[in-house]
Amino acid sequence: MSELSINTTQNVNINFTAASVGERILASFLDLLIKAAYGIVVFYIFFYWIGLSDKMAEMDYWSAVAITIIIYFPVLIYSITLESIFEGQTFGKKIVKIKVVKIDGYQAGFGDYLIRWIFRVIEKNSIFILIGIIAMAVNKKVQRIGDMAAGTAVITLKNSITINHTILEELGSEYVPTYPAVIKLSDNDIRIIKDTFDVARTNGDFETISKLCRKIEAVTGIKSQSKIESDFIRIIIKDYNFYTRNM
Known part of the structure; x- marks a missing residue:
């Protein structure tokens, strides 16, 4: 794993271990499973049990799209919401024991999580996923593009000496x-x-x-x-x- 040295605004160096590409992918996979489980449950409740699909068939296209977006909106804001609530962690990150921090040593804020979220949406494109993985692999701080833009990094909390x-x-x-x-x-x-x-x-x-x-x-x-x-x-x-x- 790569050592990540964070220099605070008071010129104090704090050493962490950057989360590996494997840890980050595993955390993302676990988050994906959670979002998929939500999607399955919601689909069963609204489209199978309540019969919303039949009602949506009678609506105009944009009304049907709007309802679908509202239903699945929690999936869209999953990462930014949880990272804001849990100070840099989603459920997947909690399980893998990794966390988002600012590279200036301070706790990341909502604006930082927002930038990471925007770039995550962009990086979900098949081409950008590959670019993001390559960026993490070659970057000594294991930062994806969104991390670079937000000035953040993901560290592991499994160090022999923890915070x-x-x-x-x-x-x-x-x-x-x-x-x-x-x-x-x-x-x-x-x-x-x-x-x-x-x-x-x-x-x-x-x-x-x-x-x-x-x-x-x-x-x-x-x-x-x-x-x-x-x-x-x-x-x-x-x-x-x-x-x-x-x-």
Whole structure:
């Protein structure tokens, strides 16, 4: 598998393992099976059980097309909807344990998933499918065309050292959290915060620590109760561990 080095906006390198072409194809195949199962169930309910096909035969062409599109619309928006809900994963990706991330180290957003979805529709053309597979095979980040356009990559979560391993903090049984709103952050956010903080503290880069504090406050809506910015970041990391372990 290819090593994927993500450089954050704070100039911190985070190393992941890029998902292989085989893993991505397997995840896509599993998603295809799920969509096919939906199509079969819907066809049975609407066209066999309810008898919608007979009613559609009496309609004009465009009305029949519109009804068909509405019925099968969930299949069309399957990937963009699930990736937005599950932060870069569809059911197929969850099973294979791979995930979409931004190559700048931040969590991908709806706009990124939208770009990938648009290109996925294009890449379903027989010619572009081959181009997409070739692009993943020769690209060191294993990116398809949609990933390149969106600035994303797909990583495997089956690393010997996972995201969760890097953010764990020892908490005593008497630990009392300070900031409940910390759960607005994701594992990926906390990893970036922790890695950035560790590097900045080692280098004595107080400007980066200050910027990191402001960024945390802006994203979460939390107002620091600590006079020392380093203490605020330490509490954020510990609180996140506390709440995610007890969810």
